[in-house]
Amino acid sequence: MLDLCLVVVGADKHECKSFNLKYVECELHLVINNGSGTAAIANRFLNRSSKTVFGLVHPDVKFGIGATRAFYGSALSGNVCGVVGRTTGLRYRWCHWNPGLVHALDDCCVFFRKDSELTFDDVTFDKWSAHVPDLCFQAHMKAIPVVVPKANASHRGTRYFLGYRHHIKAWETEVQKLRDKWLDIQVVTT
Numbered sequence: 160m161l162d163l164c165l166v167v168v169g170a171d172k173h174e175c176k177s178f179n180l181k182y183v184e185c186e187l188h189l190v191i192n193n194g195s196g197t198a199a200i201a202n203r204f205l206n207r208s209s210k211t212v213f214g215l216v217h218p219d220v221k222f223g224i225g226a227t228r229a230f231y232g233s234a235l236s237g238n239v240c241g242v243v244g245r246t247t248g249l250r251y252r253w254c255h256w257n258p259g260l261v262h263a264l265d266d267c268c269v270f271f272r273k274d275s276e277l278t279f280d281d282v283t284f285d286k287w288s289a290h291v292p293d294l295c296f297q298a299h300m301k302a303i304p305v306v307v308p309k310a311n312a313s314h315r316g317t318r319y320f321l322g323y324r325h326h327i328k329a330w331e332t333e334v335q336k337l338r339d340k341w342l343d344i345q346v347v348t349t
Contacts, residue, residue, distance in 0.1 A: 161185040161231045163270075164208040168197050168287075169218040178218040183227055186210060189218075197266075198279035198290035205278065211235065214270040215291070223311030229254070233308040234270040239277070239298040241268040241291070242314050244307045245347050254310040261305050263292035265349035267314045275303060283340055289333035292348045296341050 163185035169175035175189040186208075190200055201215045212234045214227075220242055233240040243253050244261030252259050269291045271277055277297050284290040295305045338346045 161227060162211040162235075163214060163227065163231045164188070164204060164210040164212070165214040165216065165227070166190060166201060166204045167216050167218055168192050168200055174218045179221050182222045182224055185214075185227060185231070192287065196281055196285035196290075197287045198281035198284045201279045201290070202281050205273065208273060211273060212270060213273050215268070217267040217314070219315040220268050221313050221315065223313075226254075226310045226312040229308050229310035230268075230270040230312070233306060234272055237272065237275075237303065238308070239264070239269065239271040239275075239295060239303055239305045240308050241265065241270065242307065242310070242312050243267065243349060244295075244305065245349050247345055247347055249347065251349065252307040254307050254312050258307045258309040261295075261307055262299075262345070262347045263295040263349070264305060264307070265314065266291040268312075269294060271298070271303075275301070277301075277303070280340075283336050284333060286329060286333055288330050289337045289348070292337055292346070293340065296337075296344060296346075299344075 166188045167178050168190045241264035244264040247262045266288050279290045
């Protein structure tokens with residue numbers, strides 16, 4: 160069992176049940192988001208956890224053989240890491256085919272050491288997005304590398320397709336909050 164607390168936040172019971180548990184080897188919490196912001200939910204578990212590494216993922220992230228160990232190992236070595244991210248040159252990096260350093264990770268997945276003293280900004284980001292890129296920018300300010308490590312994992316990105324227009328408008332609102340908070344840096348998101 161890894162020294163890792165993994166929190167999976169889903170919109171409802173069905174979405175949480177869709178999370179594939181097969182290769183998850185750590186303390187696991189499946190949480191239904193009942194109108195709470197994801198950042199607030201994450202901070203609640205982060206504050207209570209006694210594990211060295213903390214992870215937060217969407218239910219449509221799938222971990223294959225060795226993936227949780229890969230993310231755990233990367234975070235344990237001092238990185239903030241996840242399944243997919245983007246460079247300042249707007250290049251996407253995915254863990255299963257072109258891993259590397261990124262400017263920001265997608266909200267779908269993040270792992271980091273609890274003793275890094277990073278926390279989610281649950282005041283500014285009170286919905287379901289932009290809290291992970293914000294955490295990445297906090298990491299950069301502390302000289303903590305943000306990476307997409309090589310791992311057998313993927314993100315299906317199927318969570319919001321039924322309400323795509325509503326999803327985009329809500330996402331753009333949260334990204335604007337990110338831009339307003341980080342005026343002095345290039346805000347790159349996925």
